[in-house]
Amino acid sequence: MQQDYTYAVARIRFKETQLLSDSDIDALLSSKDTEAVMRLLRDKGWGDNSDLSAEQLLSAEEEKLWAFVDECVSERSDLEFLRVPNDFHNLKVAVKCITRDIxxxxxxxxxxxxxxxxxxxCVKNRSYKDLPEFLMDVAQEAMTALLQTSDGQLCDIIIDKACMDRVYTLGKQSDNEIIRLYCELFVVCADIKTAVRCAKTGKKPEFIRRAIAECDTLDKDKLSAAAYEGYDAVLSYISLTEYRSAVDAINTSMSAFxxxxxxxxxxxxxxxxxxxxxxxPIVAYIIARQNEIKAVRMILSAKLNGLSEETIKERLRDMYV
Amino acid sequence: MSEFFQNSGLFFALLGAAVATLMAGIGSAIGVGKAGVAASGVLAEDPSLFGKVLIFQLLPATQGIYGLLVGILILSNVGLIGGVKEVTALQGLLYFAASLPIAFCGLYSAIYQSKCAVAGIGTVAKKPDQFGKAILMPAMVETYAILALLISMLAIIGIAGM
Incomplete structure (x- = not known):
């Protein structure tokens, strides 16, 4: 039986009214400089009324988001699929910092x-058994690979692949359709990115097969073969799948994809x-809020670097509201 | 056994009153509880919406009242309220049958009305100016509880005249 999220969803409904709309984004875009952007954001309730820097403001918003989610959703494991990529990021950081002694x-x-x-x-003391089960083997494998080969890229693909496998498993274990869909798309997007990069850099078949993760809507064997064959083969394989609308974006650039x-x-x-x-709705709100923070980060850095409004608009994501 | 059955009119009538009150009441308790959870969620964010969300929460409460009304009517007709009357086994069974529409329809309509009320609370949280339209949706479910109440009451009045 699915858990009831009536209370959390009711709170989310109100919170959705505070998300930035397209017109808010337009107002931010037409602001003169970063200071004007920050002022508009503070008026919308961003930050904590103190004089935060741009980066602190964005971190504060991310923290606010997760504090709110923790308040509404008592069972942390329900949203593990959203948090778990951060564990793999932290593992990557730990492995690399320990081997480089920084x-x-x-x-x-x-x-x-x-x-x-x-x-x-745990990684530093090689006490892998004290790590959660999903990090245990990958931590040891990544550490051994980095120490033996000094190949940072190999270490990355071992951890990234384990991350994809974990997210895919969490999706499969969930009885909620939207979680299953999110997890599938998470793996699909990563697989396509990996395949395109492998095709462009001419990676060996063993490397490609090791880097691409299993998912339901893409055929791992066909995608791996296409990535080995070349960039055009990857595009023609994707054009045969339900993600054919991504082909134009891939052709434009990785950031467009x-x-x-x-x-x-x-x-x-x-x-x-x-x-x-x-x-x-909780998952949708978290993703919408993260997209919003991503959009504001883009606008702030674009204003800082004097990029034109049009250049930023091309990169901005669609808003949820 | 047949002597027990002949004297069981009051028992079946009382069973009818109990079933009507109990099932419709359970439906309302579940419904009001569910809508209350959603209402509390909205109030945690915007206490100014109290008046509006309270109305949504109270909508599934009516089925419990209908059940109570039918229960009182049966008790009154069989003399358990205001003087003892002779109730035959057939009359008792008929009272029991008469209680069933509001018992079942009360239970299910309250639960489904609460789901609709929860959705309405969400609408009001996002667009408080749409209160009038949002309240109509759960109110539609009420129609079927009223129809069941009508049949139960007409049946009880008819049995009393037998």
Whole structure:
């Protein structure tokens, strides 16, 4: 039986009214400089009324989001699929910092399933058994690979592949359709990105097969073969799948494809606006809020670097509201 | 056994009153509880919506009242309220049958009305100016509880005249 999220969804319904709309984004875009953007954001309730820097403001908003989610959803494991990629990021940081003997200051993401300091200590002391089960083997494998080969890329694909497999498993275990869909799209987008990069850099078949993760809507064997064959083969394989609309974006650039992924996810999540009882609206809200923070980060950095309004608009994701 | 059955009119009538009150009451309790959870969620964010969300929460409460009304009517007709009357086994069974429409329809309509009320609370949280339209949707479910109440009451009045 699915859990009832009536209380959380009711709170989310109100919170959705505070999300940035397209007109808010237009107002931010037409602001003169970063200071004007920050002022508008503060008026919309961003930050904590103190004089925060742009980066602090964005971090504060991310923290606010997860504090709110933790308040509404008592069972943390329900949203593990959203947090677990941060654990793999933290593992990557830990492995690389330990092998290079540098401090991981400011590199960890704290909104994760497992405490980053614990991950760091366990990897440092080689006490992999004290790690959560999903990190145990991959931590040991990545550490051994990096120590034996000094190949950072190999270490990355071992961890990234384990991350995809974990998200895919969590999706399969969930009885909620929107979680299954999110997890599938998460793996699909990563697989397409990997395949395109492998095709462009001419990677060996063993490497490609090791990097591409299993999912339901793409055929791992066909995608791996296409990635080995070349860039055009990858595109022609994708054009035969339900993700054919991504081909134009991939042809444009990787950042255009990343935008396509986010927009596709937002479009898939939009029907959750009318769902009153399940976890769907909560997942949709978290993704919408993260997209919003991503959009504001883009606008702020563009204003800082004097980029034109049109250049920013091309990169901005569709808004949920 | 047949002597027990002949004297069981009051028992069946009382069973009818109990079933009507109990099932419709359970439906209302579930419904009001569910809508209350959603209402509390909205109030945690915007306490100014109290008046509006309270009305949504109270909508599934009516089925319990209908059940109570039918229960009182049966008790009154069989003399358990205001003087003892002779109730035959057939009359008792008929009272029991008469209680069933509001018992079942009360239970299910309250639960489904609460789902609709929860969705309405969500609508009001996002667009408070759409209160009038949002309240109509759960109110539609009420129609079927009223129809069941009508049949139960007409049946009880008819049995009393037998």
């Amino acid at each position: 401090k991981p200051d400011g590199l960890f993401i704290y909104n994760a399933v497992c405490d980053p300091e614990t991950v760091y200590e 990343e935008k396509w992924c986010d927009d596709y996810l937002t479009a898939v999540m939009k029907p959750q606006k009318w769902e009153p009882f399940t976890i769907g």
